[in-house]
Amino acid sequence: xxxxxxxxxxxxMPPVSFExxxxxxxxxxGLALSSTVVNVAVQQAHRTTGVSTFNGSAMIVAALLAxxxxxxxxxxxxxxxxxxxxxxxxxxxIAALSCLxxxxxxAQGATxxxxxxxxxxxxxxxxxxxxxxxxxxxxxxxxxxATVIVVFCALxxxxxxxxxxxxxxxxxxxxxxVLLSYxxxxxxxxxxxxxxxxxxxxxxxxxxxGTDEDQFSNRSFLAVAALGIWFISIPMGMGLGFSxxxxxxxxxxxxxxxxxxxVGVSIQWIRFGLASRMRAIxxxxxxxxxxxxxxxxxxxxxxxxxxxxxxxFVMASSLILQAFIWYLTIAFISFGWRDPFxxxxxxxxxxxxxxxxGMRVDNIITQVIxxxxxxxxxIMSLFVLIAAQVVFTRLLFSPTQRTERQHASSxxxxxxxxxxxxxxxxxxxxxxxxPMVQQKPDVHIATSVMEMGQRFGLTGREVEVLTLYALGxxxxxxxxxxxxxxxxxxxxxxxxxxxxxxxxxQEILDYIAEYGNPKR
Numbered sequence: 300x301x302x303x304x305x306x307x308x309x310x311x312m313p314p315v316s317f318e319x320x321x322x323x324x325x326x327x328x329g330l331a332l333s334s335t336v337v338n339v340a341v342q343q344a345h346r347t348t349g350v351s352t353f354n355g356s357a358m359i360v361a362a363l364l365a366x367x368x369x370x371x372x373x374x375x376x377x378x379x380x381x382x383x384x385x386x387x388x389x390x391x392x393i394a395a396l397s398c399l400x401x402x403x404x405x406a407q408g409a410t411x412x413x414x415x416x417x418x419x420x421x422x423x424x425x426x427x428x429x430x431x432x433x434x435x436x437x438x439x440x441x442x443x444x445a446t447v448i449v450v451f452c453a454l455x456x457x458x459x460x461x462x463x464x465x466x467x468x469x470x471x472x473x474x475x476x477v478l479l480s481y482x483x484x485x486x487x488x489x490x491x492x493x494x495x496x497x498x499x500x501x502x503x504x505x506x507x508x509g510t511d512e513d514q515f516s517n518r519s520f521l522a523v524a525a526l527g528i529w530f531i532s533i534p535m536g537m538g539l540g541f542s543x544x545x546x547x548x549x550x551x552x553x554x555x556x557x558x559x560x561x562v563g564v565s566i567q568w569i570r571f572g573l574a575s576r577m578r579a580i581x582x583x584x585x586x587x588x589x590x591x592x593x594x595x596x597x598x599x600x601x602x603x604x605x606x607x608x609x610x611x612f613v614m615a616s617s618l619i620l621q622a623f624i625w626y627l628t629i630a631f632i633s634f635g636w637r638d639p640f641x642x643x644x645x646x647x648x649x650x651x652x653x654x655x656x657g658m659r660v661d662n663i664i665t666q667v668i669x670x671x672x673x674x675x676x677x678i679m680s681l682f683v684l685i686a687a688q689v690v691f692t693r694l695l696f697s698p699t700q701r702t703e704r705q706h707a708s709s710x711x712x713x714x715x716x717x718x719x720x721x722x723x724x725x726x727x728x729x730x731x732x733x734p735m736v737q738q739k740p741d742v743h744i745a746t747s748v749m750e751m752g753q754r755f756g757l758t759g760r761e762v763e764v765l766t767l768y769a770l771g772x773x774x775x776x777x778x779x780x781x782x783x784x785x786x787x788x789x790x791x792x793x794x795x796x797x798x799x800x801x802x803x804x805q806e807i808l809d810y811i812a813e814y815g816n817p818k819r
Contacts, residue, residue: 312444312573313499322499323449325490326434330453330625332479332486333394333431335460340398340423340476344465345458345554348539348610349546353413355655357420362651364425365644372641380800387433391483394426398476405470423476430483432643435625437490439632439639440497440805443506446629447572449496451565454622462558495803497633501771502805507630521635523689524627525649530686531588531620532650534679536657538595538613541606542675544662553611560591560615565622584623585690589683591616596676603672617654624650633805744769747811755798764791769807 313319338344341351341358351357378386397419404411411419438446464475540546549557564587591612598609624646632639660678664671745766752762760781767777774792778785801807 312442315573319499320448322493322496323445323452325486325493326438326449326496327452327456329434329437329483329486329490330431330450331456331460332482333427333434334453334457334621335464336394336398336427336476336479337424338457338461339464339472340401341420344461344467344472345549345557345614346465347546347548348614350536350539350651350654350658351420351424353417353420354545355658356417358424358651359655360417360421361424361428362648364421365428365648368429368640369644369648372638372644375638377638378640380802383433383436387430387483387487390426390429390433391480392426393422394430395477395480397422397426398473398480402470402473402477405473427480428647430480432640432647433487435628435632435643436639438496438629440495440502440803440808441629441633442497442500442502443626443630444572445496445500446626448569450622450625450629451568451572453625454618455562455565458558458561458618462554465554491802495805497803497805499773502633507626507634521631524631525645527585527686527690528620528624528627528646528649529653530682530689531585531592532653533657533660534592534682534686535613535617535620536654536659537661537675537679537682538592538599538610538657539617539654540658540661541599541610541613542661542671543665544658544660546658547607547610549607549610549614553607556608556611557615557618560612561618564615564619584619584626585687588616588619588623589687591619592679592683596679600672600676620650744811751799751810757795757798761791761795761798764788765795765807768792768795768804769811771804 342349343352349355401411401416401419401423438449441449464472568584595609595612595616598612599606602608628639628642628646631642635642661671661675664674664678668674748762748766748769751757751765752759757765763781764777767780768774772780774785774788777783778788781788783791796802799807799810801810
């Protein structure tokens with residue numbers, strides 16, 4: 300045991316099987332549905348590069364309204380599950396009914412006042428985005444590898460459906476928005492039946508950025524992540540509105556190029572996730588986004604009469620950033636110190652407003668300098684360079700280097716392993732993991748679970764199951780340790796969830812952290 304000398308930041312994924320991975324299907328479909336609704340009902344099925352119709356006005360209104368949720372997180376430490384349930388129900392209806400009104404007005408050929416049209420599209424964007432926040436919240440405590448699979452499967456699926464719908468018109472888009480919004484209810488029910496994705500795929504903080512859990516509660520680390528998003532969103536907006544600040548029409552070929560880029564990149568990163576090559580993912584995401592923006596700038600400069608081809612590179616980069624923001628948000632939700640809605644709303648508001656601002660920058664430059672192509676490309680390049688410096692020197696390189704130095708100077712010993720709950724042990728390489736029988740339960744968790752047993756009326760067997768489950772054991776391992784069938788263990792866990800009103804391993808750990816016995 301004392302021969303264990305280092306940690307492996309990558310948690311090995313289980314063999315691919317439907318039974319194991321089906322718990323990831325609801326969040327994949329849920330994220331894809333909510334993204335597709337915004338794509339088709341607000342962004343014209345990507346037939347233009349517009350962040351939304353009306354020069355981004357609808358998205359600005361939606362972002363300002365989402366700011367109210369962001370401000371609420373400063374006074375509310377943690378939203379209750381009842382609030383979250385009502386929240387997602389109301390958000391789904393807002394998105395669906397806004398689409399329905401737009402569909403009826405379009406079918407009647409009515410002239411919609413500008414203010415009403417902006418409000419309705421803002422309702423679609425806001426409702427669908429809030430549903431997206433719900434799915435990100437549901438992924439709290441999920442491993443980096445599983446998270447990558449979810450977000451890039453959802454991105455590829457959403458873009459494929461959007462591409463197919465791009466050949467139709469507004470009435471079809473709004474009708475699809477209604478149907479896809481209400482399809483969320485079936486997806487939510489399936490998610491509740493299958494349980495949380497973090498149960499079979501528990502999170503290890505080091506896997507996300509090669510850094511320890513404390514970094515996710517470090518405000519400077521959060522600020523650096525935000526700065527990276529800010530500095531890369533502005534050149535994306537400038538590319539989407541090149542060069543006058545107006546949305547660029549995307550014909551069939553550029554739309555297909557966007558689909559090709561997004562699906563190709565998604566497939567590659569899903570492969571990385573299944574192979575647990577997380578370091579490759581966190582670095583290559585930024586590299587690919589920056590390369591795509593650079594290629595778009597090259598096409599803008601060399602072929603100015605076919606700017607839609609250059610715009611396809613920038614648009615693909617923007618969509619990849621969307622998926623990466625989901626990944627980044629789940630990392631902070633899992634290990635940060637604030638309510639998940641804080642991280643969800645902050646990242647989305649920043650990306651949305653800054654991309655609209657980037658398009659506005661183009662418009663201002665056009666009014667001052669008519670022949671503005673070199674100026675815009677230079678400014679885009681400057682922001683991409685700043686984003687690269689911020690990300691690689693502060694977000695990725697420094698935490699990884701610091702963590703590796705700590706691991707090199709403090710080798711893991713047998714005593715360390717016994718003190719770390721099973722979720723921490725998952726960060727150790729599989730070939731050097733200690734046998735389960737040699738690990739002692741964490742005293743704090745065991746004591747807290749006993750108190751939970753008294754508080755919620757759990758049986759002795761349920762306390763035993765919950766203790767091992769809270770320590771990070773899979774249901775199969777609990778079955779093996781307690782000599783019970785897997786069905787019996789599953790039944791015990793369902794009863795524990797019913798009695799405690801907690802619905803995932805992460806919620807149990809959050810409860811223990813907040814209300815458990817503080818004595819160690």
